[in-house]
Amino acid sequence: MASISADDKTWKATPMTCSPQPVTSPEKKPIPLRNDSSEPTKGSDSVFYLAYGSNMQDETFLGRRGIRPLSQVNVLVPGVTMTFDMAAIPYLEPCVAGAQFTSDLDAAAAGREADANVVDLEKAPLLDGYSSSSSHWSSSAPRWTKPMVGVVYELTPKDYERVIVTEDTRYRVVEVDCHPFPESYRPEDPTPEKLDTRAFKARTLMSPPRDDPFMRPDPNYAQPSLRYLTLLRTGAAQRNLPLDYRAYLDSLHEYHITTWRQQVGRAIYLITFLPLLLFLAFLKLYLLDRLGSSPVLLDKLQEGTFKGMWLAYDGLFQRLCGDGERTIEESDTVLSKN
Structure with missing residues (x-):
């Protein structure tokens, strides 16, 4: 069983305390978040939850969320790839980790490549170059070509619901x-x-399907912030994951601002949207502690706020203030001036 000290809140988990059921192939049917079927199985003593992003890190999972796993085990997950396609906040936290089935990513990449072959780049407007720039960056971005690496936590139904x-x-x-x-x-x-x-089998959180209208066009375009990458790197070290996987995380490039236009854009963008986001996040946690679950109306309001933020970014801020998802390198800055 897991042990925790009340003084320093250190935690150590032992290997799995119950026997998972064997399976033969990945289950690709999503379970809705707000549905009876998403509830932990009644009568079961624990739920298996796969973490691959910031939830591998102690400060996030154990500290901020107060989760106390019963046990843990490091795992390899065939047919699944970690992505950075979960859009967050432009200019500050462009994206966070998500996951997709590898076969879906391969099919989407083939479709983008086919579309790129029929586009006349000479006629494409310079400011409408998201697809051309994303294809350039996708080919040069560090890739992890092996199966997903993560950690499965054994959680009580209550802790799983809180996650x-x-x-x-x-x-x-x-x-x-x-x-x-x-x-x-x-x-x-x-x-x-x-x-x-x-x-x-373990439950995990996956990104929306690639054909979701509010997914970003290229799952490999956006760069995480240094803060978020530090969470991933620290979590991988704390969970003692393979060194070559940790080297891959170290090779990922973080987003940072390089032009004055981005600095101005970030200031205006955050003043406009960040107070509302923080208020909704605080309200969600406040109600969660009292009701045990998040109100559906509040979830919808949060989703609508994110959609509005990214519509404003795509339609205005990106064009006027520069890229809020990926670092503008020196060569790109020179090109934009010509």
Whole structure:
């Protein structure tokens, strides 16, 4: 069982205390967040939850959210890829981690490549170059080509529900196959392409489908902030994940502002939208503590605010103030002046 000290709030979890059921193939049917089917299975003592982003980090999961896992195990998740396609706040926190089925990403990438082959770039307007710039950056961005690496926490139904209601409601809850790393595996060894360990199902949070109208055009375009990347890197180290995976996280480039127009855009954008976002987040936590769940109306209001923010960014701020999702390199700055 997990142990925790009341003095320093340190936590240590043991391997899984219950036996997961074996599975044969990934389950691709999403479970809605606000639906009876998303409730933890009644009568079960625990729920398996796969974390791959900031929830691997102690300060986020144990501290800010107050979750106390019963146990944990590091896993390999075939057929799933971590992405940074969950749009957050332009100029500040452009994106956070999400996940997609690898087959869906491959199909979407093939479609973008086919579309790019029929576009006459010489006739494309310079300021409407999102697709051309994204294809350039996608080819040069660091990639993790092996299966997803993460950690499965064994949670009480109450803690699992708290994780779900405090997450972005745009996520889908999906069950995926997880293969635990064997006890003989060392982090210094290369991450394997597959594991022969017995698979089990765990619930995880996935990005909306690629054809969702409010998904960004390219899942590899936006860059996380340094703050967010630090959470991922710290969490991977705390969970003792493979060193080559941690090297991949270290190779990711963070977003930072390089022009005065971006600085002005960030100031105006944050003054306009950040107070409302913070108010909604505070209200959600306030009501959650009293009601045990987040009101559906508040979730819809939060989703609508995000949609409005990104419509304002695409329609105005990006064109006038510059890129709020990806660092403008020196060469790009020179080109924009010519």
